[in-house]
Amino acid sequence: MVEAGVASADQVEFTECWKVTWKTPYIMRLALSAGLGGLLFGYDTGVISGALLYIKDDFDGVEKSTILQEVIVSMCVGGAIIGAAIGGYLSDRFGRKKTILASDIVFIIGAIIMAVAPAPWVIVFGRVLVGLGVGMTSMNSPLYISETSPAKIRGALVSINGFLLTFGQFLSYLINLAFTKAPGTWRWMLGVCALPALLQFMLMLWLPESPRWLYREESVEVEKEMEASTGKDTISKLKGALNDPVVRRGLYAGITVQVAQQFAGINTVMYYAPTIVQFAGFASKSVALALSLVTTGLNAFGSILSMLCVDRFGRRRMMIISMIGIISFLVALAIVFQQASTHAPTLSPVDSQSFGRNFTCQSYLSKVENTKWTCMDCLKAKCAFCANRANEVSSLNLPVTWLNSNAKYDS
Structure with a gap:
């Protein structure tokens, strides 16, 4: 609810979410099916950190070039930028459900290409495709959940997407450990990520489109009012939205939160956690992956805490507390790295x-x-x-x- 222009979260216990979904399990099915998009994002974020250790063994060019290693890691993020940019248009044009289905197809193709890649550049191409799928689903999955959830438990259900994201990172390290002794190692690690995308595709086929999107598409009067106030083309709609002080304030807040989240540096830690552990003195790949589970495990635990507290304490308060924690521990991490470098023999x-x-x-x-x-x-x-x-x-x-x-x- 909004009072005097300030958002105030409903003080609903997380148990309310459990009660509602227990009585109406279909609601949880909707949230979990769409939330698999978060699992895809998390899995892809974590899996490359372990796969990269073995990719370097198969390709001397990757081993000798840190730039090529960084390109392989970062191309998923580059593809995600494009995927998120076009995902909004596709979502408004064709619907949330169809956009999620399309992102799954792109993700599956990218995963298969990475798994059979004969050269590093093919891995890079596959990473770009996977990034496109990740970008599209990362903005459509929480949108779909929010538009199909009861208002009283919307925060908790949307948090499922975040939890599955962090769980996907934890799962990726477990799967990496499982394939450390298997022939093909990194090919299995990267190829397995096609399975959750395929599962989401199958589940979403049997789910309805977002009711809010359907209402907008079926209501001619509402559509005409929107076009009259914002314009027909994207540029006109953007200008119209920016001219609205309420929308503009929300947009600024949303952009600031997203930028702060990305600049927090957690992705860097996730992408290179095993490598960091190795340079700390644990050269064994399997040991490095096992120790990196601590990071992903705590990340997933933090998501559970968020789900328990978001509707009780509010989004803003939780965000401020988490940002204080992020800043504090990043400073501590920087100090540790600096001290390690300074005191090296x-x-x-x-x-x-x-x-x-x-x-x-x-x-x-x-x-x-x-x-x-x-x-x-x-x-x-x-x-x-x-x-x-x-x-x-x-x-x-x-x-x-x-x-x-x-x-x-x-x-």
Whole structure:
């Protein structure tokens, strides 16, 4: 409800949602079916972090180029930007249901392309398609849920999309762990994400269109009033909306929240969590993935807390509290990274040269294909050797120094 231009959430216990959906399970079916779009988003966010560890093993170009690694990771977000931009138009033009179905098809095609990719550029193309599907469904799934939910429990039901997003991230790490020993590893990891998209497609086929969208399409008078006040084309509608002070204020608030959410940095942590864990000293891919489950698990737990509290304490209060927590922990994370970098052991070129180049690392000398020696190999060797910053990624000419057994790799 809105009083004096300020939104006030209904003080409804989360148990009300449980009571209503228990009596009318069809409501929960609607929310869960559409909410699978959040699961797709979350799964794709988390799965690439583990898959990337194994993609680097199959493609030397990816292993040697951090730029190519970043392109593979970020192209999904790039595709999502485009998908979200066209998703709004498609949603208004063809309906929420059809747009979600279309996004599922695009997502499935992208997942299959990634799974069979013979080269890194094919993975990038598949990531773009998956991003398109993610972008389309990320704005249509919560919209569909909100327009088909009872007002009293709308906040809790829309939160299901957010919960499934974080659960999808947690699930992706579990699936990554399951395929660490399977032939094809990363191909299975990326290909499995087609299954929830297929499930959503099948479920949505049997669900109705959003009643609000149908009402707008069937009511000629309402449509004429909207066109008279906002115009027929998109530009005119946008100008008309911006001229309305209430709409403009809501738009500014919504954009600010979305920008703040994306700039929080959680996606970076999710995309590179296993890599960060590896450089913390846990070189094993499976161990890195297992430890990364802590991050995704806490993320999912936070979504559950949100579902329990959103209708009781209100959207604004929950948002302020969460943003304070995000800022505090990001500052703590930055301090930890900075301290780790500052207190890394000092490397002495003089000491390194006294041992001779690459003649004191037995693990390196015994490696059959030592031209492919990587940072992870150094961590696995645990011989306390480090590369000088002046000669980063120089496999055959690593100036090394003997440090104590607690030394860290610093490149």
